[in-house]
Amino acid sequence: MFNRLLRTAFALTLITTAISCSHDDGADGYTLRIGATSVTGTPAGSLGWGDRQGILAEQLKSAGVSKIEYSFFQSGSDVASALFAGAIDVAAIGDNPALRARSRDPKVVLLSLDSINGDNQLIGTKGGPTDIRGLIGKTITAPQGTIRDRTARQLIEAAGLTGQIQVRDVPTPESIAGLSSGQIDATIVGGASAVELQEKGFPVIDSLARHGFGSTGANIALSSFTEAHPGFREAWQQAVTAVNRDITENYDDYLRWVADTDGTKFEYVQKSTRVEEFNTEPFPDAGLAQLQAAYDFLNADGSFDHEYSVREWAGAKP
CATH class of the missing domain: 3.40.190.10 (Periplasmic binding protein-like II)
Structure with missing residues (x-):
């Protein structure tokens, strides 16, 4: 119980800090606030690589993003809470908290999948x-x-x-x-x-x-944000796929960076990572199948507030 209280206090502190940051639109663009989980307090995984390589910043310029700020949390559910609280604009989280967030509020937009074929x-x-x-x-x-x-x-x-x-x-x-x-x-x-x-x-x-199961990484936002910034969803998808494409083209460099960032051995990262995890299209069939399987399991488990269509959420026609 004490550990849970500590985690909650930590998340609330980060939310308060994030809300206090300015998010003004102007002639020079706006600051995009991204929330994610991180044990190092820095952008991790493909998101971190995209930040390190400058790919995210470059690809999002067309959508009016002039600066990117990050807030880090201990769990995906904390990130989703920050999104609902208005502390961040984009939540980069796992499929579990993303699916639950959409069941809670139909205004949650699925921007893209940033990874597929995850294993535990x-x-x-x-x-x-x-x-x-x-x-x-x-x-x-x-x-x-x-x-x-x-x-x-x-x-x-x-x-x-x-x-x-x-x-x-x-x-x-x-x-x-x-x-x-x-x-x-x-x-x-x-x-x-x-x-x-x-x-x-x-x-x-x-x-x-x-x-034959797998997990996906999901990027979500609220419709109030995407409606206020037309073209952002498409720009975000281009950014995510560009980052993953760069990872596949510089795979060993990426693995070494992950090992250095996480303070672990290169061979551990090499053995636990597959190039097939980095999708180079926003909603690949394999990823949608894994997202649907996760939805079906959670729905049967009684985890959702409301039911919905995964494929329509991803932008497919009814």
Whole structure:
């Protein structure tokens, strides 16, 4: 409970700071406020690469963006809250919080997908079960409302074990610490952290990829913003796809930058990243299929306030 209060206070502090920043339109354009998650306090992933290479700033000039400011949060749901609070203009988050945000308010616009084919692993404690059936009667930890939480539930459902394995709401850093001490049975981890744990002898019990599942990165805004800035959605899509194209063309450089930024080993990033994650069109068929699958799961789970069409949200005709 104390940790959750700390996270909430941290998010509210960032929201207050972001709201206090000016966002005036003028002859020289306007400042675009982007919210995202980051453990380093700097733009991460493809967003960070686009910022570092100057691609985002260059591509968004045509939409009147003269400056980009970032606010960083501990979870995608915190970023979505900042969007609703008017603290940011664009939320770069995972599909879970994006889908939930749209179910809450039809004025949430899906700008683009910035990544597809994301994977997460179910990692067990050393000496513990190596098959998900070995977790019957035990618990899996994952931050509630996140892609990792959905991963846990999807893997449990895929194994036909719904109701037989508990999913507990525990932040990832605490989960990894508990895994190391043997106090946690299993947790959901992605990226270089999952590879590092595997290298240290923690078993990979299951993963999204083994079942043909995947996650996407979604960029959302409110219709009040896109209506006030005609052409922004198209410019944003061009920017995102230009960034991803640059990543695919400079792949090893990108991986080294991620390793340096995150303070991890290059080989961990290399093993946990695939070039197929970086879509070079705003709504590729594979990404839309993964977004639809996530929607279907969350909807069946009773996670939504209102139902809607994913394809229409992405701009497809009814």
